[in-house]
Amino acid sequence: MAQDSAGDDDYVDWNTDDDLEIDNFQSSPSPVHSRADTLVGVAVTTSSLSSPTTETTDLVQMGFSDEIFATLFDMGFPVEMIARAIKEAGPNAETSVIIDTISKYSSDCEAGSSKSKTIDHFLAMGFDEEKVFKAIHEHGEENMEKIANALLSCPEAEKVAEVKEEDDIDWSDDEINYADLLISDDEEDPNSSNENGNQIRSLVRMGFSEVEASLAVERCGKNVDIAELTDFLSAAQMAREFSEFHTDPEEQKPRHDVKKRRLESNRESRSSVDDEPVRLPNPMIGFGLPNEPGLITSRKLPELARGPPFFYYENVALAPKGVWETISRHLYEILPEFVDSKYFCAAARKRGYIHNLPINNRFQIQPPPKYTVNEAFPLTKKWWPEWDTRTKLNCILTVTGSAQLTERIRTALEPYTGEPEPPKHVQKYVIDQCRRWNLVWVGKNKAAPLEPDEMENLLGFPKNHTRGGRMSRTERYKSLGNSFQVDTVAYHLSVLKPIFPNGIKVLSLFTGIGGGEVALHRLQIRMKLVVSVEISKVNRNILKDFWEQTNQTGVLIEFDDVQNLTNDTIEKLMERYGGFDLVIGGSPCNNLAGGNRVSRVGLEGAQSSLFFEYCRILDVVRARMRRS
DNA sequence: GCTAATATGAACGGGTGT
């Protein structure tokens, strides 16, 4: 994002304030803004922030700062279970004792009735047992989405704090056996049966479950080759080959040299030849997809990466060589999770995410988006030519095709209207243009670029999210092109819901149009506090409008330039509000993105180097959270 | 109707991965 609006902010410039007079600021609306109450909401008081009202939060806050808690947490144990075990075994008990205690819960569970995986899944998330049974009874055991939705829409859902039994992971060992977590156990020859009938039936005959098969068809589209479906379904097996995700004995050693290396490498250093190159997974599904059972559900984080706050960093997956290695090195050696959002919606979006979030018991927000273009935009179906075989769109960019292009395509196709299909060379021209500019068919021989509201739809934003706020059409395209895919991010952030039942305090850097905030909102995770840093004024307007329109009860504070957010200001904010639970943001990709022909110079580029500001700020937050 | 600000359209390769 170009820093074109730096300095013209009409908010109070916090960065120049020697003293952070937040109370004064709250009670004295900006003379320019008529809605100062949205800038700093008044519903949350300091006392309610600092005095947790439920036991769960208390235990989390007590335990999470504890090394043992962090260890167990990283091993994939649910928060509630750790909390209960620590309580039972005493806060000074050794890790092994606590693990033994947890194992006892596990064997208690085995001794009882055999519960289904679905039940365990939701119990582990902390939902009330009775409600889980009810939801499963109503929606059927296989419809995880509807069950999750039913449970989440239940008003009492946030009150759950009872400890529940976990699933059948072998608790006695530090190492999680990934193979045991993979559900697709039978691997029959995919070529054994391949008739052109019902694709789902074929897949079932190949040994996939009906749920898996129907999901694959839903995800990949109905017109795709059976081979593509089997590719998709074999992702679970392929996950075993992602050696970098497995626990590496080397990885468990504390890395004392990391800090030193970070200092040494700092800004000038761009060489990462000594690092192992990161490998993009294929298919690009990260640690797994919603309702795709049996992918990686646990990982071992490097020592340095543990502990509060949670953080979530995002950037383009196909950055120049060495960039992700550098990013990873500066973010505590966590390996990136690469995900293509085409597995979450009808448009591709290949991104890398580095975070220290737990990865078990993720869930998808509701309603799930449409997976194909025809489903997402039903009106295009009527005009979509047979010879355009696309079922997914390419990545949403910051620039779109022109109206003239639509006209050129129309005149190219016009002469062949009576015929079954145009000649091959015309087809090729049209298809090439459609792919390059991400066009959809909106009329006879009429292929047009996506409208802003259609992009909002694909990216998981509410309709008209970017409308208003003095935002022009061009700016909407630009901001949307720079945004998160909400469903993807929400899936990763969903694990926060049971951990923070009372809501979270968020530091949002490079907020843009608020993809992270929208994700949290759609997860129904209350945002007690959002400190947002965004250079573009119109984007800040969008977030402010969102905050107001969704009747947020928390506090929203907006800053403009991340470079002006001093360590001192961050410290004071944390002192005032009691720290941050989540630091989230995707730094500028201008100098990394493939479309840039002028200045694709890597992390040292004028905009992309702001990544180091993310690191700086995250370090300040971590330092303080660890002190307390 | 003038000027200034902003919007639009087109030309601009190549790195990275399959």
Place this chain on the structure above:
DNA sequence: ACACCCGTTCATATTAGC
């Protein structure tokens, strides 16, 4: 071989502000 990509820059068209 082929596909794809949170982009930049300039000239021109259009709109905003007076």
